[in-house]
Amino acid sequence: MKDISAMLPAKPVGLGRPRGDRAAWEALAGLDAFRKIVNDAEKLAQEPIPEQPDDLFLEFSRNGNRVRWEQAEWKRRARLRTFALAECIENKGRFIKPLSEVIEALCREKTWVMPAHDGSLANFEGRVVDIDLASAALAWEMATVAWLFGNDLPPETRGRLFENVRKRVLIPFMDMVEGRRERNWWMDTTNNWNSVCLSGVVGAALAIVDSPGERAQFILAARKTSRSFLRGFGKDGYCSEGLGYWNYGFGHYVMMAETIIQATAGKVDLMDRDGVRLPAAFGARFEIMNGVYPAFADCTVGVKPGPSIMGYVSRKFGLGLGRFENEGPSAGGALFECLLFSFPNSVSGGDKAGRQGSGLEARTLFDSSGVWICRPGPSKSCRMGVAIKGGNNNEHHNHNDVGSFVVAIGSAAPLLDPGAEIYTARTFSPRRYDSGLLNSHGHPVPLVAGALQETGADARGTVLSTRFADVEDALVMDIRAAYGVKELTKLVRTFVYSRAGTGSLTVTDEVEFSTPKAFGTALITLGAWKEEQHGRLLVSDNGGFVLVDIKVEGSEFDIKAEEIREEARTPKRPTRIGIDLRTPVTRATVTLKISPDFAE
Known part of the structure; x- marks a missing residue:
């Protein structure tokens, strides 16, 4: 742990660049993908934050319907990304207030765990604090906002953000790692839950935890625990969860690995280990032809590999997927995802693929x-x-x-x-x-x-x-x-x-x-x-x-x-x-x- 601690900066660093780095943000502001963000934020600021009453959360436990809560919640959480990006691009201060309001609203929620993952209502009723896909992702999103805005957020809001990320995700995770409480099942599973939850936890920790020694603990835990995720792939790199979950699960593994690479100046690289290269190539190798992919397992018909993930793994492993490597920055996805792929990362700047390969051999x-x-x-x-x-x-x-x-x-x-x-x-x-x-x-x-x-x-x-x-x-x-x-x-x-x-x-x-x-x-x-x-x-x-x-x-x-x-x-x-x-x-x-x- 001391070795990793020595690799880390004295202060926590998140993805992208802080709002105050105007040269970096003005370069993005001129791109087509980011031009409409400010207009989107202006419209969104005129709309109330979607309500999330208890009845919506409880609906799943009563009748199995998870859709209404999820629709409202994803709209609430998406406001973080829209207002944060718009303010970083425009830099006039007018989106700080709606950004702070949605942070406060999210901090008032009884739990960040989804109803579908809290069938016993133990989290909703405050009897336990588990970590799930949604809570881990929200922790990373909130921590990223804190890194971008620093003291530009109102002190009370910033304090509540830190408190909630810690108590809802970071403290429970380290308690599990150190044996002070029972581990959540996903820590030892071989499916997408492992990588998605781990990436959110580690991404949040690296962005807001002050002590380099504590940040090193999260990296060590992720390095060990993420081996379970890699074991879920076939020896041939096949993802039995389906292509959509490859985008989600392996995509989050890539984002976690890149976040750690940036934090350690390239000295800890979870992409450079056994069991990564073949799963990384799955998206390219799974195509039938002309952008048609089989929807085996729980996959939606028509799903394709994520361009950002494909471009990253192509450059990392020399796959030669020029059509993906030539993709420019994207304003889509979660805030942390947008920043990771829109700002320079560890595979940026090298020679682009000399061929337009897509894995379409016979x-x-x-x-x-x-x-x-x-x-x-x-x-x-x-x-x-x-x-x-x-x-x-x-x-x-x-x-x-x-x-x-x-x-x-x-x-x-x-x-x-x-x-x-x-x-x-x-x-x-x-x-x-x-x-x-x-x-x-x-x-x-x-x-x-x-x-x-x-x-x-x-x-x-x-x-x-x-x-x-x-x-x-x-x-x-x-x-x-x-x-x-x-x-x-x-x-x-x-x-x-x-x-x-x-x-x-x-x-x-x-x-x-x-x-x-x-x-x-x-x-x-x-x-x-x-x-x-x-x-x-x-x-x-x-x-x-x-x-x-x-x-x-x-x-x-x-x-x-x-x-x-x-x-x-x-x-x-x-x-x-x-x-x-x-x-x-x-x-x-x-x-x-x-x-x-x-x-x-």
């Missing part, structure tokens, strides 16, 4: 995690790319989706994984898989003897063979273990992706039972579909069209489409196109050949 194999991305590669004619998912049904933000796939045509995904639902109390409860989006009903996988896939690590896909070549990639997967049907003796799903012509994907299911049972499979789309003739479907969405030719051996079949009646995070509810065998079978083969259609 394929990306996340072999240890059971995910494969197949692309046109050098083919001039192929217009299709695919993502294939095996893995198991006990992953972070898990969906029961062994054998799922996504088909991209150009910049559209007419066949897809519909992603996450709107979170409610059910989402993270024993009833999670009641959801028709999260269970296998909401994925393009078989329905076996009327049964959905099981939940758990034993419900997995086992790769039997692979073949990767210039023109064709093939993968054979045993997915029988995903179903708890005792009569099921064989279920093998084979994917064959061809780059010949305009491209195609053939998905074949071979099923066998000890006694006759029902069987079917499905496709999922957010777009339109029609049965052009028996055995041929046309599916389209956002200008991407595919033909699906269906061949079944062992039974006749019917097509039955239904809307998935869950609250999805998509503009419309997904459609499940069921392909159901008409009679029970002991043996059957179902083949779907999916190819682009440009006739439309």
